Amino acid sequence: MKKSLLALCLAAGMLSALPAVSLADVNIVPQNTTAAPAIPSAALQSLNWTPVNVSQTQTIELANTGQTLKVPGIAGPVAAWSVPANLGELTLTIVSEADKTPSVFAPNVLVLDQNLAPAAYFPSSYFTYQKPGVMSADRLEGIVKLTPALGQQKIYLLAFTTPEDLQRTTKMIDPAKSYAQGAGNAIPDIPDPIARHVTNGTLKLKVQTNSSSSILVGPLFGSSGQASVTVGNTAAPATAYSAPATAAPAPAPASVSAAPAPAKKAEPVLNDTETYFNTAIKQAVDRGDVDKALKLLDEAERLGSTTARSTFISSVKGKG
Secondary structure (H helix, E strand, O other): OOOOOOOOOOOOOOOOOOOOOOOOOOOOOOOOHHHOOOOOHHHHHOOOOEEOOOOOEEEEEHHHHOEOOOOOOOEEEEEEEEEEOOOOOEEEEEEEEOOOOOEEOOOEEEEEOOOOOEEEEEOHHHOEEEOOOOOOOOEEEEEEEEEEOOOOOEEEEEEEEOHHHHOOEEEOOOHHHHHHHHHOOOOOOOOOOEEEEOOOOEEEEEEEEOOOOOOEEOOOOOOOOOOOOOOOOOOOOOOOOOOOOOOOOOOOOOOOOOOOOOOOOOOOOOHHHHHHHHHHHHHHHHOOOHHHHHHHHHHHHHOOOOOHHHHHHHHHHHHO
16 A cells, blocks of 8 residues: 555555455456446435444345345345444455356445445456355355544445346356366366356355455545444434434444544643654555554544644645
8 A cells, every 4th residue: 555545545455365366357446436336325325234243244135135226227136234344454255156047146346434425346347256165155256355444333335236247147167177176187078157147146245354454445534523423323413324223233243342532631642752653653654554554643642642633644645
């Protein structure tokens, strides 16, 4: 992350963990949300966002529990998830399983910040075919790494397919070939099955926390008058979006609690301490380590710093 650390931009470079895919295979710029279908805010707010707990896998059968979103560029039902954003960096594994027909749902995933503003977009080409394993079926799979900006309590994921995707297919591997490869035998010369793309399918989402991420979701610094949305609280301020009351609240993990906003001390921090944090923030931004700079900013303000935020902002703008 050495480029473009502007406050409202997203930090780039997230493909290193994608399984069985090289950077040359997938050329995705997730910050280019203009490539996604334009979805009115009212339509997004009408969805029932399903909470997903960390370290648990959420499965959605689109034919049974998919939701309708009548927007040009979206075909068939959609899946809508809300994810805790106050636990640090996140790794999301998104899987679309193929059936025996064979057919498969080709997912596109739009990431939105806590105010339902588009932050990143992963088109269907990002989700690549993975052959079956002992505990897994033929599938399209993608790994997404996100860093929610400070102060957010939720971010949102919308999965859908498009009319263009329905015109395409996915080449799978014949089970006999897969077995031969695993056993080290000669691979038989037989045709591979072709899965057509459909509007229904089985989607799975697993959310994990991690220490190295690459896409910053949401603005680095919000308006001081805009309150954060608390996880599970449906009574949000008018300036922030809250999931509809019909959506079940996401229970907080037993070992993690939502951290309150840092309270400044009545007395100003010592000059030496102020200087130490300001210098450390500048150095972190110069190295392109925005995560480290944000943590330093958070700690400095917790101790009562009045200049750390302006130092961070000026350093970020200087790198833009």
